[in-house]
Amino acid sequence: MTSRITAFFVTKNRGKFREAYRILSKYNINLKQLPEEKLEIQSDSLEDVVLYSIKELVKKHPKKILVVEDAGLFIEVLNGFPGPFSSYVYKTIGLKGILKLLEDKPTRRAYFKSVVAFHAPGMGPRIFTGLVYGYISYEIRGSGGFGYDPIFIPEGSDRTFAEMSTEEKNAFSHRGKAFKAFAEWFVQSFSSRA
């Protein structure tokens, strides 16, 4: 077994960090929060957004093991809106705005997508994705989580993400899946090197 490695998760969002930390600690990966701004480009593709972000961060922190993540809520009947611009939309029209836009729509299908990008000195960036399908609820429900959690019901549940504990949400969630995919690859790659 390799010695414990420290990776830096660049995010200002404490909720995101907490979710990732819970998962990675099970794989014996030591995650630290680096609460810095990261540059995000405007793109329909979350993959492009995180690849650009990490490329810029590497210039600043060339010796660190870095992790960034970006996620979005994609609503089918709104052509994927708010997608990669989920944080901006959340800050402006908010959950009520989303419910309003869906008021007279025939379907409320949506998915959350998370893309994790990883970079270590001497290794090119790698990305890992996680998806969770579900529905937008008819009203705001629950107080856990953050962002769109109070209006997203994953398939196979009747509760919103905000009505679940971090552990429960991680079992379903896009971010949980992306970080698990990352952790499994990470543990395998780094232990085979030791």
Add this chain to the structure above:
Amino acid sequence: MTSRITAFFVTKNRGKFREAYRILSKYNINLKQLPEEKLEIQSDSLEDVVLYSIKELVKKHPKKILVVEDAGLFIEVLNGFPGPFSSYVYKTIGLKGILKLLEDKPTRRAYFKSVVAFHAPGMGPRIFTGLVYGYISYEIRGSGGFGYDPIFIPEGSDRTFAEMSTEEKNAFSHRGKAFKAFAEWFVQSFSSRA
């Protein structure tokens, strides 16, 4: 008088180019369209977006005189939404989505903002802004212009931008104002050098 200078407007939007061309030709500036992709960052500030775009374009075209422009519709009661993300919002929820979001709102005040960035070899970038205040209409009206023109009524008019000719719209518009500010500065700077 200095000889006629050619500036390249980096945009894939033919409607934007046409508006800018009409204005600049009155100042004897020869504008050409360079229909390339430009990198846009996610930011609440249009100024940051265009400054970053032009910085990246200069790396690719160091010897050209370059112009870029970005614009957004800022709706007061929606906290500035869709703002710098106006094109993405237009492609996804569209004009109908905006009207839906305003259905039960007490005010429909909004403004359009345009920011023009300019760069010439040996000169740092300069920016010029233009604003037009107005209201969001209750329905989609007119077929001219592009983007949000069919739902925006400038103060002092009872018609939407899409119900006006390019000439009429330019007299009011944010883009018209920003390009006029640019043209006046440009003509003065470059003729004093000759």
